[in-house]
Amino acid sequence: MFDAEWYLVFAGIPLAITAVLALLTLRPGKDRRPRYKPGQPWNYGPVWYEPHPAHVGGGSEHGPAPTHGPASVPGSGTSALGSSMYPEQPGERPLETEGGAGPAVASAGADRPHGGATAARIPSPAGPLGGARGTW
Amino acid sequence: MSSALDTSSYDTATEATAPSRNEEAPVDRVFSYQELARLDEALTMSSRETGLRFTLYVGELRTPTRAHAEELHARSGVSPADAVLIAVSPGQRVVEVVTGAGAARRLPDRACALAVLSMTSAFGAGDLVGGIVNGLRQLSDQAGHPAGLRPTH
Known part of the structure; x- marks a missing residue:
C-alpha cells in the first residue's frame, strides 16, 4: 500500500x-x-499636499480657482503640490521674497531660482490659532 | 551599438527654467500611487465638503514643532484663517494640527485632539496613510457641511 x-x-x-x-x-x-515602522528615521524630503482647487460656480473658465494660491515655504525649500497626483506647474508657483521656493518634491538643495513670475503673496493674518498635537 | 538603444529623451533645462522632468524626483518615492490617490481624494473631498482648506505636510519639523507648524500654516494659502494644516513628522513621531481662526470656530480643539488621537494610534501601528485619511474624515465630519455650500434646487 x-x-x-x-x-x-x-x-x-x-x-x-x-x-x-x-x-x-x-x-x-x-x-x-x-x-x-515607528521609530525608524524618515529619510525623505518634506512634501506638502493640498487639495484640488474647487471648480464651483457656473463660470465658463476652467482654470484653477484664483482664491487659492499655492503654498510654499521659503526657508525649507518646499512648496505644496497642486495635487498629489498631478503636481502643479512651476509657472504657477509664486516667487518668494527670499527666492528659495523650491519645486514640488525634494530638491531642496538646488540653487537655481524656481518659481514663476507671479508676485509674492502676502498672507493675511490667521488670527488666534487652534489645533492639537500628538505623539506616538 | 547599444548606446543608441539606451538613450532617453532629455529636456534641456537652463538655470532660468524649472528643472527638467529627468531631474525631478519621482512622485511616488514616499507613497505609492495608490496611497497618493487615497490622500488626494481625502484632502479634496474634505475640503470641498466643509469649505475649509485642508493641507497635509509630511516631513521634518524644526523644533519647537508647534512654532514651525504654525509658520507653515500661515503660508498654506491665501486665506490661512480658513485653512487647516495637518503636519506629520514620522521621523520625530509628531503630528500637529493647526487651525486658523475661522476654522477653529467649526473645529474646536477637542475635536482636533480626538482626530489626532485616532491618527496617532494608526501611526503607532505603522499605518501612515490610513491614519491621515481617518483623521481627515473625522475632522471634516466634525466641521460639517455649511448651508452655503449645499446645492440649491
Whole structure:
C-alpha cells in the first residue's frame, strides 16, 4: 500500500501545491517599498499636499480657482503640490521674497531660482490659532 | 551599438527654467500611487465638503514643532484663517494640527485632539496613510457641511 505511487500522490502533490502558493505569496514584489515602522528615521524630503482647487460656480473658465494660491515655504525649500497626483506647474508657483521656493518634491538643495513670475503673496493674518498635537 | 538603444529623451533645462522632468524626483518615492490617490481624494473631498482648506505636510519639523507648524500654516494659502494644516513628522513621531481662526470656530480643539488621537494610534501601528485619511474624515465630519455650500434646487 505505501509504495512509491502512494507517496507521490498523497505527499508529493500537496507539497507541490504548497510550494507554488508559497512562492506566489512570499516572493518580493516589484513595487514593495519599505513599510514605515515607528521609530525608524524618515529619510525623505518634506512634501506638502493640498487639495484640488474647487471648480464651483457656473463660470465658463476652467482654470484653477484664483482664491487659492499655492503654498510654499521659503526657508525649507518646499512648496505644496497642486495635487498629489498631478503636481502643479512651476509657472504657477509664486516667487518668494527670499527666492528659495523650491519645486514640488525634494530638491531642496538646488540653487537655481524656481518659481514663476507671479508676485509674492502676502498672507493675511490667521488670527488666534487652534489645533492639537500628538505623539506616538 | 547599444548606446543608441539606451538613450532617453532629455529636456534641456537652463538655470532660468524649472528643472527638467529627468531631474525631478519621482512622485511616488514616499507613497505609492495608490496611497497618493487615497490622500488626494481625502484632502479634496474634505475640503470641498466643509469649505475649509485642508493641507497635509509630511516631513521634518524644526523644533519647537508647534512654532514651525504654525509658520507653515500661515503660508498654506491665501486665506490661512480658513485653512487647516495637518503636519506629520514620522521621523520625530509628531503630528500637529493647526487651525486658523475661522476654522477653529467649526473645529474646536477637542475635536482636533480626538482626530489626532485616532491618527496617532494608526501611526503607532505603522499605518501612515490610513491614519491621515481617518483623521481627515473625522475632522471634516466634525466641521460639517455649511448651508452655503449645499446645492440649491
